Amino acid sequence: MGSRASQDLAVFHTAYRIPSDTHHRDYNRRPDGIAANGAVPAPKPPWSIAYAVHMPIPTSDHVSVLGTQWADEEWTELKGFWRPHEVCHTIRFLDWTVDGSPLRNLIRFVDGSVPSEPSFLDTQFRSGPQPGASLRALLGKGDPTAEDPICFSDGRVALLRCWCGDIFDRSVSAEIRFTDSLVRWNEIALQDEPNVWTGPDGVEPFSLTFARDQYESTVNALLHDWN
Numbered sequence: 001m002g003s004r005a006s007q008d009l010a011v012f013h014t015a016y017r018i019p020s021d022t023h024h025r026d027y028n029r030r031p032d033g034i035a036a037n038g039a040v041p042a043p044k045p046p047w048s049i050a051y052a053v054h055m056p057i058p059t060s061d062h063v064s065v066l067g068t069q070w071a072d073e074e075w076t077e078l079k080g081f082w083r084p085h086e087v088c089h090t091i092r093f094l095d096w097t098v099d100g101s102p103l104r105n106l107i108r109f110v111d112g113s114v115p116s117e118p119s120f121l122d123t124q125f126r127s128g129p130q131p132g133a134s135l136r137a138l139l140g141k142g143d144p145t146a147e148d149p150i151c152f153s154d155g156r157v158a159l160l161r162c163w164c165g166d167i168f169d170r171s172v173s174a175e176i177r178f179t180d181s182l183v184r185w186n187e188i189a190l191q192d193e194p195n196v197w198t199g200p201d202g203v204e205p206f207s208l209t210f211a212r213d214q215y216e217s218t219v220n221a222l223l224h225d226w227n
Contacts, residue, residue: 057106057206063182064098066210066218071095071102073116075163091163094121094222098208103159107172107188107203115172115190117160120150121226125165132227134158138219140178152193159185168193174207183215184208 058064070092077087096103096119104114120134134150136142137158142151149167151157157176162169170192174185189205190197197203 058099058208060207060209063209063211065100066215067097067100068094068119068121068218068222069097069102071118073118075116089163091118092123093118095119096159104172106206106208109203115160117162117170117172119160120158120165121222122165126226128165130165132223135219135223135226138176139216139223140176152191154194156191156196158191159188167191178212181212183210183212185210 071094072090072092074088074090077089078084079087098106104116107114109115120130122131125131128148129146130148130150133143133146133148137150142157143149144151144153144155148165152167152173155175156173158167158171158173160172161167162171167173170190172188173191173196174188177184177186185208187196187205187207190203196205
């Protein structure tokens with residue numbers, strides 16, 4: 001690794017805190033479900049989950065390679081009022097990979113599950129504004145005021161989001177930081193608005209670092225295809 005990248009990694013090693021005005025759900029529950037301070041936590045939303053082999057999270061001084069791979073996932077929608085019935089949908093999307101493995105496989109729930117949310121590079125939304133907007137946000141050009149936002153009000157960027165396309169239902173998000181030679185997805189965690197979910201109701205936040213040249217080349221090539 002070049003000296004410039006080494007210096008930039010040293011910058012990233014400085015501790016980062018999620019902004020103090022962001023709400024955290026970290027109940028530190030006892031086995032009976034009551035928080036350490038005696039408060040009864042709100043019910044956990046019925047979010048969809050999947051199971052996969054967890055991959056080890058790269059160390060803080062490791063520079064990863066960002067990539068994509070096609071993925072197919074199924075989700076079930078309940079339709080009908082008088083005669084409710086389930087409708088199964090298959091979604092095809094480009095999944096983000098880190099060093100060749102799906103990003104979602106780095107994300108750990110306490111029960112061993114991983115998020116099932118897809119990326120914005122979803123074929124059902126290909127003709128809409130979200131794919132291009134998501135890629136521009138990954139390049140530091142996100143617009144939190146957009147009609148279909150990719151960024152949260154605290155500046156964090158959604159990497160994966162709900163099947164419906166709404167980041168506020170639940171997303172995997174990160175703060176994206178740039179130096180001359182590196183890009184950092186900082187404090188990757190679950191988020192809705194305005195909550196960043198950690199602890200028993202979320203995942204343990206972690207960060208990933210990419211070489212800026214490789215990262216921007218990958219994202220710009222996708223932007224050419226999906227914009």
